[in-house]
Amino acid sequence: MANAIKRGVSLYSYQEETYLQKMTLEDVIAASARMGALGIEVVSEQSFWGYPAPLPDATYDHWHALMDKYGTTPVCHDLMLDYKKYKGRLMPFEEQVASMKVDIAHAARLGCPFTRALVSISPEVLAAVAPYAEEKGVKVLIEVHAPLHFDHPWIQRHYEVMEKLGSDHLGFLPDMGIFVKRFPRVWKERFIRQGCPEKVADHIEQAYEARTLAEYVINDVEKMKAGPAAMAMVTTLRHNLYANPRRMLEFMHRIHNIHAKFYEMTADLVEPSIPYEEIIPVLVEGGYQGYLCSEYEGNRWVEDAFPVDSVEQVRRQQAMFERLLSPKPTAHAA
Amino acid sequence: MANAIKRGVSLYSYQEETYLQKMTLEDVIAASARMGALGIEVVSEQSFWGYPAPLPDATYDHWHALMDKYGTTPVCHDLMLDYKKYKGRLMPFEEQVASMKVDIAHAARLGCPFTRALVSISPEVLAAVAPYAEEKGVKVLIEVHAPLHFDHPWIQRHYEVMEKLGSDHLGFLPDMGIFVKRFPRVWKERFIRQGCPEKVADHIEQAYEARTLAEYVINDVEKMKAGPAAMAMVTTLRHNLYANPRRMLEFMHRIHNIHAKFYEMTADLVEPSIPYEEIIPVLVEGGYQGYLCSEYEGNRWVEDAFPVDSVEQVRRQQAMFERLLSPKPTAHAA
Amino acid sequence: MFDKYMICEDGFRNVEEGGQVVGFAFGARLPYYRGLGLSMVEEIAVAVDGQAYPREAIRFSVRGRSWTLDEMEAEYEDRWNFGEVAEIRVLTPGGLASGAHTVELAERLRISYLPFEPTTRDAKTLIIA
Amino acid sequence: MFDKYMICEDGFRNVEEGGQVVGFAFGARLPYYRGLGLSMVEEIAVAVDGQAYPREAIRFSVRGRSWTLDEMEAEYEDRWNFGEVAEIRVLTPGGLASGAHTVELAERLRISYLPFEPTTRDAKTLIIA
Numbered sequence: 001m002a003n004a005i006k007r008g009v010s011l012y013s014y015q016e017e018t019y020l021q022k023m024t025l026e027d028v029i030a031a032s033a034r035m036g037a038l039g040i041e042v043v044s045e046q047s048f049w050g051y052p053a054p055l056p057d058a059t060y061d062h063w064h065a066l067m068d069k070y071g072t073t074p075v076c077h078d079l080m081l082d083y084k085k086y087k088g089r090l091m092p093f094e095e096q097v098a099s100m101k102v103d104i105a106h107a108a109r110l111g112c113p114f115t116r117a118l119v120s121i122s123p124e125v126l127a128a129v130a131p132y133a134e135e136k137g138v139k140v141l142i143e144v145h146a147p148l149h150f151d152h153p154w155i156q157r158h159y160e161v162m163e164k165l166g167s168d169h170l171g172f173l174p175d176m177g178i179f180v181k182r183f184p185r186v187w188k189e190r191f192i193r194q195g196c197p198e199k200v201a202d203h204i205e206q207a208y209e210a211r212t213l214a215e216y217v218i219n220d221v222e223k224m225k226a227g228p229a230a231m232a233m234v235t236t237l238r239h240n241l242y243a244n245p246r247r248m249l250e251f252m253h254r255i256h257n258i259h260a261k262f263y264e265m266t267a268d269l270v271e272p273s274i275p276y277e278e279i280i281p282v283l284v285e286g287g288y289q290g291y292l293c294s295e296y297e298g299n300r301w302v303e304d305a306f307p308v309d310s311v312e313q314v315r316r317q318q319a320m321f322e323r324l325l326s327p328k329p330t331a332h333a334a
Numbered sequence: 335m336a337n338a339i340k341r342g343v344s345l346y347s348y349q350e351e352t353y354l355q356k357m358t359l360e361d362v363i364a365a366s367a368r369m370g371a372l373g374i375e376v377v378s379e380q381s382f383w384g385y386p387a388p389l390p391d392a393t394y395d396h397w398h399a400l401m402d403k404y405g406t407t408p409v410c411h412d413l414m415l416d417y418k419k420y421k422g423r424l425m426p427f428e429e430q431v432a433s434m435k436v437d438i439a440h441a442a443r444l445g446c447p448f449t450r451a452l453v454s455i456s457p458e459v460l461a462a463v464a465p466y467a468e469e470k471g472v473k474v475l476i477e478v479h480a481p482l483h484f485d486h487p488w489i490q491r492h493y494e495v496m497e498k499l500g501s502d503h504l505g506f507l508p509d510m511g512i513f514v515k516r517f518p519r520v521w522k523e524r525f526i527r528q529g530c531p532e533k534v535a536d537h538i539e540q541a542y543e544a545r546t547l548a549e550y551v552i553n554d555v556e557k558m559k560a561g562p563a564a565m566a567m568v569t570t571l572r573h574n575l576y577a578n579p580r581r582m583l584e585f586m587h588r589i590h591n592i593h594a595k596f597y598e599m600t601a602d603l604v605e606p607s608i609p610y611e612e613i614i615p616v617l618v619e620g621g622y623q624g625y626l627c628s629e630y631e632g633n634r635w636v637e638d639a640f641p642v643d644s645v646e647q648v649r650r651q652q653a654m655f656e657r658l659l660s661p662k663p664t665a666h667a668a
Numbered sequence: 669m670f671d672k673y674m675i676c677e678d679g680f681r682n683v684e685e686g687g688q689v690v691g692f693a694f695g696a697r698l699p700y701y702r703g704l705g706l707s708m709v710e711e712i713a714v715a716v717d718g719q720a721y722p723r724e725a726i727r728f729s730v731r732g733r734s735w736t737l738d739e740m741e742a743e744y745e746d747r748w749n750f751g752e753v754a755e756i757r758v759l760t761p762g763g764l765a766s767g768a769h770t771v772e773l774a775e776r777l778r779i780s781y782l783p784f785e786p787t788t789r790d791a792k793t794l795i796i797a
Numbered sequence: 798m799f800d801k802y803m804i805c806e807d808g809f810r811n812v813e814e815g816g817q818v819v820g821f822a823f824g825a826r827l828p829y830y831r832g833l834g835l836s837m838v839e840e841i842a843v844a845v846d847g848q849a850y851p852r853e854a855i856r857f858s859v860r861g862r863s864w865t866l867d868e869m870e871a872e873y874e875d876r877w878n879f880g881e882v883a884e885i886r887v888l889t890p891g892g893l894a895s896g897a898h899t900v901e902l903a904e905r906l907r908i909s910y911l912p913f914e915p916t917t918r919d920a921k922t923l924i925i926a
């Protein structure tokens with residue numbers, strides 16, 4: 001089936017190398033371009049030192065020069081609204097709106113058509129910034145992230161507000177971490193290294209795959225008295241889920257960007273926990289034409305014991321996407 | 335819009351009067367018939383002393399005589415599979431299957447086309463009893479109850495197993511408690527009586543209505559150090575939700591009975607927390623032709639301070655249903 | 669639910685056997701919307717005037733049969749029916765003095781569909797004649 | 798994440814002022830995938846060889862500016878950038894003895910989208926020359 005889905009990457013994927021200053025902004029963009037991940041998403045507080053303080057013009061010039069040099073396209077700036085900036089009180093509404101506007105203007109200067117907003121931002125703040133977002137040509141996208149999903153009451157509330165407002169500059173950015181079908185192997189292995197008995201880890205993994213209610217599994221494991229690592233492992237069941245990918249279909253008119261979350265890509269190009277081979281056909285069916293931005297989040301699960309190689313991990317996911325996005329040859333009997 | 339939805343009641347609604355032996359089985363059936371709630375659902379362990387031990391023939395004869403006398407129709411037997419009967423180990427699979435078969439045979443003897451199964455029953459046990467259910471002409475319906483909802487991974491798993499098996503004798507029984515749109519007043523008032531400060535209770539009520547994520551509200555209230563009743567009130571947010579009633583539409587072919595859960599019916603015939611005026615049109619749209627069985631669960635919220643009058647509460651809900659189910663006159667401008 | 673009905677107002681009395689007061693008794697119900705097989709009653713705890721009695725001192729009876737709490741956990745046939753008043757007997761030589769006492773009752777039930785075992789409590793002031 | 802990078806291997810030293818050893822210092826990073834405004838750093842707790850130092854003894858510096866933890870909570874402009882090595886100074890007259898020490902660091906951050914304030918810890922054995 002033909003499709004217009006494009007490949008991109010969130011530079012979040014290279015957080016390990018960026019944090020340790022092993023790779024520069026140019027290095028990670030160059031690496032992405034080499035893999036054919038030509039859409040670039042950026043967590044600006046990670047990639048631009050000092051942001052959200054005003055950045056020098058040179059920073060923007062450098063960004064655009066990199067895009068030209070590597071043939072990449074700006075896709076999305078991930079914003080973080082720090083509404084708990086002041087201890088003991090929430091940031092006033094107008095200040096929240098002003099903070100969002102800084103991000104929208106920054107996204108526009110980067111050339112990003114989208115900015116990612118976190119789900120905890122209030123629908124009223126989003127509504128208040130929608131006119132500015134339209135003016136700047138930037139769509140503000142709420143990230144639908146585990147443990148939420150498209151049917152969660154809070155996401156429904158966001159949707160109702162968007163529909164009522166009627167703005168096409170508000171929308172959603174689903175994070176594919178809402179489709180964790182099998183317990184990630186790298187999580188399990190880390191909990192075992194931290195002291196979770198293997199048998200208990202197996203039990204939790206199987207219960208997750210059987211989609212047993214989290215509270216039952218937690219209760220089981222509490223009774224096993226298997227220690228804090230076992231409890232830490234089992235309580236991840238409260239915050240992770242396999243939602244139904246088909247749920248995205250009815251929101252497709254508001255889905256403009258996607259975080260292709262992954263925890264591990266094996267050498268034979270498989271993500272053992274998130275079934276992209278089931279997710280991508282749904283996106284194709286829904287006529288999705290945006291980017292699938294790789295979002296590697298495995299480093300925190302292996303960093304205690306293994307070297308992190310974010311570039312290789314992203315490369316593998318991109319190779320998987322290349323295969324899954326290719327038009328399938330018509331089947332002929334041999 | 336014309337519809338074929340029928341009115342019924344679960345005798346669970348009269349649990350207070352039954353427990354205290356203030357009303358007999360005949361009394362509650364007679365009261366239901368008087369309200370026009372002609373479909374009768376029964377929690378057999380509540381209404382038939384000794385059940386699931388074998389009941390004398392006279393019990394079944396009496397039941398059918400009551401149905402004849404009051405013009406009522408048996409709808410559903412609510413089963414409880416006690417798979418934790420043995421301390422420290424689960425009931426063996428074959429014994430679970432045998433236990434379910436006792437319930438299915440009992441439902442058949444009562445003349446109930448349906449038996450309600452709890453969500454915690456494993457899909458494999460359901461699959462194993464499906465042939466017997468077909469033989470007995472009884473459909474086994476998993477109750478979709480808060481905090482679950484139709485998009486929960488565990489319900490999806492049940493659905494997948496049903497579809498794969500292809501049996502039309504397995505299905506769902508949604509409990510309308512998955513559509514709690516506003517925090518029930520009777521809950522709030524009880525928590526206030528137990529010592530929750532009114533301001534805190536107002537905050538929780540408003541946060542629920544805004545569908546704020548439970549964990550945020552819980553964290554807020556923890557910081558208020560408002561005592562155990564406040565914590566008890568706020569943690570109800572983890573287990574209650576307003577799911578989207580439209581989600582039922584795609585499962586309508588497997589929905590055969592409904593628990594019309596309610597916590598309070600006011601004197602002017604309103605359920606302040608569950609919006610039946612939004613739910614019923616969805617059922618009509620989906621072509622639902624089964625019963626709406628009143629399920630009053632307010633007694634536990636008022637019993638500490640007020641007399642319980644289950645019959646009056648059910649009567650009010652039935653009167654509301656009568657209005658909501660009547661064909662609407664075509665609107666004409668005056 | 670039904671918390672306030674767990675301890676019955678009637679039936680609070682000293683129990684005599686062979687001319688000796690061997691303990692006291694009162695009526696009790698389940699705080700639950702159905703009956704429950706006896707093997708799923710994990711604990712029945714009684715305290716009077718703040719003094720808790722040991723598990724071994726408790727006897728549970730319905731319809732003329734009686735169990736210790738340990739025996740009850742291995743009873744897979746009989747049930748505590750919905751709303752049924754059981755007799756809870758507490759073995760304590762001499763029983764209780766005449767007059768008013770604060771009776772506290774806690775019942776812990778193993779309910780298959782719950783991921784934990786809930787304990788429900790009631791307390792009442794009752795009088796030994 | 799980045800827990801093991803919180804305490805930097807380099808930069809552990811005694812601090813002299815006016816010829817007196819007034820404390821010790823080491824480099825530290827945020828255990829977070831982005832930078833954070835200083836007002837959202839709720840706690841930086843240091844213990845050496847099992848001995849915890851009081852909050853008042855801690856000083857935080859980046860790019861030549863320095864704050865107490867209380868001052869930091871009221872600093873709404875400056876930030877601790879992603880991966881940036883700050884200097885944590887602990888005021889304790891005489892500093893630490895030469896040799897190996899076990900340094901423990903805990904950072905508690907107020908992150909707007911989290912319903913709780915996470916504390917992340919690191920511990921390393923470092924040497925005072």
Ligand SMILES: [Mn+2]
Pocket residue numbers: 143145175259261295
């Ligand atoms: Mn994401």
Ligand SMILES: [Mn+2]
Pocket residue numbers: 477479509593595629
């Ligand atoms: Mn129900």
